[in-house]
Amino acid sequence: MDFLTLLQLLDATIRLATPLLLACLAGLFSERAGIFDIGLEGKMLAAAFTAAAVASLTGSVWVGFLAGIFASLLLSALHGLASITFRGNQLISGVAINFLASGLTVLIAQSLFAQGGRTPSLSGDARFNPIQWPGALARMREIMQAGPFQQFYSELISGHTIIVYLAVLTVPASWWLLYRTRFGLRLRAVGENPAAVDTAGISVVGLRFAAVGICGVLCGIAGAYLSTGLQAGFVKDMTAGRGYIALAALIFAKWRPWYALYACLLFGFLQAIALRGDVIESVLGFRIQVQLLDVLPYILTVIILAGFVGKAIPPRAGGEPYVKER
């Protein structure tokens, strides 16, 4: 494998890790506050559709972006209503949200665009375009000719959409928010022992809704990126299990922001390499079934969960609705 191929793989890794990372951090905020969320997938999907639909209708990707976040927030509110206000089962609520998003997106897409549940293809200002850094080369054919540093700079550093850079920044931001601010302390506390937060005079419901809200925003960004950054338009079920991979990454990361970055890069890399069977074959000398690469994140997660490689301890109050007790 030559240097450029490696760069291409890493470049694809970054692109593919971005939605995973955003969704993973979304899950992190929610679960750190004690609300399990297997509805990441549904929220991303809803956001992906809404962002593409609105971007296509208005011609502005930013309007679409905000609309996508709004759609994701709506589903977050539903999850909050079910699991916080009405103390329902968080897992069941998540399952329902995934189905709801999967069904509604196609239903609305069909009624709006009549294109079999997809949005029209986006182009120009209706999608996020790569940002070229100063001095960077845009086209592969030019990059191929350049020296290794220029290749590295043009291929890996430059040429991503703004969301990719944003996602990278979310990691330190999340870390800072969780571990350096009052809000973070309270949020972590409410996921460990909501009664402690309650008796300290802080609203458990408020905090949990805030966390679920942050989760909604991040999922919204992740979904909007899928349809307006990574691809040019919405197709049905386009999240393709990314919400679950993000969940797997979250467990892998033991609910910590920096580890989340590493886990998502790993899973992104697995996805990237699964696209390049030729590279694997040339490096290893034999063919690996793509199906194996596809499920490697899931298998790794099961191994982690089984405690064979380090133990993942979820937030203690996670999954349980808060009911006041003596």
Added chain:
Amino acid sequence: MQKMPQWADVVLIPLISLLLAAILSGLVILAIGEDPINALKIMVEGSMGSKYAWGYTLYYATNFIFTGLAVAVAFHARMFNIGGEGQATLGGLGVALCCLYLPWPHWSLALLGAIIASAAFGALWALIPAYLQAKRGSHIVITTIMFNFIAAALLNYMLVSVLKPAGSMEPATPKFPDTTHLPNFSEMLAPLGIEFSRGAPANVSFLVALVACVFVWALIWRTRLGYEIRAFGHSESAAKYAGISPTKIILVSMTISGALAGMMALNNVMGEAERLVLNATEGAGFIGIAVALMGRSHPFGILLAALLFGVLYQGGAILSQDTTIPVQLVLVIQALVILFTGALDNMVRVPLEKLFLAINKGRKTAPKAAE
């Protein structure tokens, strides 16, 4: 004092939840510019209006009975088995291997063989997450989700690389031999002189599903094992006190659950397609969750809920054919049913409990006032 009479819990709450889901679904249909009443008519007609329609409705219902029972058995042990989809997929693999590689002289024997194969494969696929839950404390919800994906990939691999006949373009097994053909309703009813639509896929595995209902009922409410499963499900600490082994209950209940989910393949793989294709389960594993929630984890309730979802699926398919409403409407309705009967249960329950409390108080104070 009971907060609420039993019938309210078992009948009234699911009905109200269902009504809420129906109203919202109607609004969704209205919002996409169609007439909900007309849609309802088409769905009812398309799913129950003819023998052919019933043939499909019962076919779908058969799938949902199996997966609903699977979810319910696990629920009784307070485990949330989201892995029905993967277990049913593996069950399909079991059925395919059994039908393709063993020489069966008659369908009845093939059915017995397939029951064992599908149950064993499904059970195995549930047993791994169960073992990890029991012995290593891995959350069963997460592991079963992961196992759904792994099952899909495994099936994909098997179909593409192992079972696909040479030269075929489709990732599917060859057709099963004719001796494994399960009689469908038309073939079953013909000897009785009853005519049934020849094309409809409902088949003898519907009867197997009914037997499974009875089996689960007896297991849960009449046997020691069922008693232990329920005790464990209600209180793990009490179960330990009573000498009920958590490991045993988790393993056994998940094995039964997986076996039931796997047996769904009798219907869709052996009974209908007569070969194994990709995504043969079509989400039935997930519908089992809705069915179990609506049916209150009781086999009779599950039977009714599965019929309801059968109507919904067949009606939805017809609806998407006759109107421009995509078949995904069914997913939306399914989501709303899960939401209201599962996650938003308290939204319906709490006001209802208050109502019954008030009624009871009224009854009690009334005679006093008369004194």
Added chain:
Amino acid sequence: EPALIFDLGGKFDKSFNESAFNGATRWAEETGGTFAETELQSDAQREQALRRFAEAGNNPIVMAGFSFATPLAEVAGDYPDTKFVIIDMVVDAPNVRSVVFNEHEGSYLVGMMAAMASETGTVSFVGGMDIPLIRRFACGYAQGVLAANPDANVVANMTGTTPAAWNDPVKGSELTLAQISQGSDVVFAAAGGTGVGVLQTAADEGILSIGVDANQNYLHPGQVLTSMMKRVDNAVYEAMSAGEMVETGFNVMGVANGGVGYAVDEFNADLITEEMQAAVDAAAADITAGTLAVHDYMSDETCPALTF
């Protein structure tokens, strides 16, 4: 009333299914007739869709895609009075019309154009699902390339092994990037919905692309060299026009009868030199005349011009 069933890629894949839809629409517009249609969600639904239309009395029932072969073989016998038309596969039944295309011939023609348009001498191919049918495209394409430039290099990749490969634009895009880095400057996508990603990336990266099935030149004006037209629309149109009387049996559509070809329109006129046009037209004439035989991968599962 005739009926049309699309394959999993969906009606608006801008390619195979959309071409079928266009044919049906053309028929409807010209005759004022109506047709029933449905899109599938999964492989398991094929049989139900067939039966549903047959039960409803639709005739003929047209289905786009080889995956219908097994369910159709199952269903056809139950509805002897209904005519079925299957595209891309042969089903032997008295009431079935099987339409297959000589994709290798059309691919040969666009392969020649690719070789002539290429500056680097390396061209590439992105296939959808790795099946003999798509290898037939690739093999014809490679033969055409080598015919026009014996020194040319052909890079070929398949998207996947399942129907999901028809609808994976992200992977199409990644494969295209990889091919560009191997020197390719013309890419032919025979990959259904996945091709959208291929064409998009080619346009972004400033290389030429070749569309498939329908005329895709309009997608990126001036950047799509041509499209390998597979006239699924014609096949559907003809079937619907013939109505219940549609002729059953085996029907091959090739260069000779206009079943496959290449597209020239206002979007790519500037890209096609007279020299290219002349060479390709000559080859087409030879094929029609039978003097030029393009090797069909599916005849013996081998390809003289390409190893998979």
Added chain:
Amino acid sequence: MTAPAIELKGISKAFGAVQANKDISIRVMPGTIHGIIGENGAGKSTLMSILYGFYRADSGEIYISGQKTPIPDSQAAIAAGIGMVFQHFKLVENFSVLENIVLGAEDSALLRPSLARARKELKSLAEEYELNVDPDALIEDIGVGMQQRVEILKALYRKADILILDEPTGVLTPAEADQLFRILGRLKDEGKTIVLITHKLREIMEITDTVSVMRRGEMVGHVQTAETSPPELAELMVGRKVLLRVEKKPATPGAMVLDVRDLNVTDDKGVHRLKGVSFNVRAGEILGIAGVSGNGQSELLEVLGGYEKATGTIQLNGTEIDLSGRHSDGQSRRARGIAHVPEDRQREGLIMDFMAWENIAFGYHHEPQYQKSRLFMDLAAIKQDTVDKMSRFDVRPPDPRLTAKNFSGGNQQKIVLAREIERNPDLLLIGQPTRGVDIGAIEFIHQQIVALRDQGKAILLVSVELDEILSLSDRIAVMFDGKIMGERLPEQTNVKELGLLMAGVTGEAA
């Protein structure tokens, strides 16, 4: 005249059908320690939780320092200068002491300055009130006594003038309790107002200035501590004269039934829970195990009951019980003639969502008399058995189809007792037999236990109530920190001596 620090007027609160507080009024003067006593379930915790804004009252008014102060949530209570130490601590286990103290009382949106200030403040509080804790220790790593200090510090850090403590000594040894009372005395001297919930008369007499007594959700009396006596308070508490001693004949111990040697238990976290425990129980005698809760009694019962792993030897009727093997569980112990009334009937003894008849078979569901065939249980037989047992133990209402959670505490306990005693065991393990049970039922339960002893059965009784231990036991062993500190005969010992043993002070040293 100064206004009372706290005044509650007409507070009522119902949980569903249970009226936990009925029209309760109370006044507490500033700078005093006010005791609230009452039996289990009397409504003490509920009342104080309302004052702290944890629960919201259905009706009634709260006045703080003469000002009418609505307290809709804990925020409002904290603002009004109220701090509360709950019966079950409200601490975040994997946070540090400092983080727990700062939580909810941060100065600014950023954490660092708050933590720095809290560290300083903590130092001065520690000096002022003798409340030393390591600010950087994790809560899960420190003992309960220390955790309680953190709770008190939390309240003081929030500048509480009114401090409510809900049964603070339940988890403390007498020595730790003494230290707590010294701290409370100091706080009182500083002018703070303290409300102390307990049902231990000793503590009330020792430290409070005034006392309120609650019974069944109602306030039944307010008295000056100096002007009352324990018997008077006890009578107020239960509503009638209390029988202090159980009527029983002297024991006639027979053969050795249970012989425990060098029992050791280490829990999942690696904490050594039982340290070389040895004792024995003979037929026809009651061995009482006294001790502050959390000193290994629960683990002892669990080991004997078959659901906690241990090392050591246990002999029953002369043959050894397998402690390690896979056949060591509740079923096998029952088969060997050990019956077990667990400490926590709601978590262990009963399935609260099962009907009475299902609970009667619980743990004995393998017994042949309950089986119809190899596969099926004989539901009719179980129901009949339930009806019999319910009438013999006077369970009310005698309805076998009623769900366990719908019986009152006393009747729930009777169901468990009926199930275990009627089994005619060789050895009865019984934990906290009268916790949360009122006096009528207590007498009945005590009679049953003594009757079983008189039939020649061996009984191991674990209770945190010294009075119960003293009145029922034929011999008393005291546990502290996983060890048996010593054995005493009830007629040759007294509360004071047992109290010292419970604090880990052995006889010789005392």
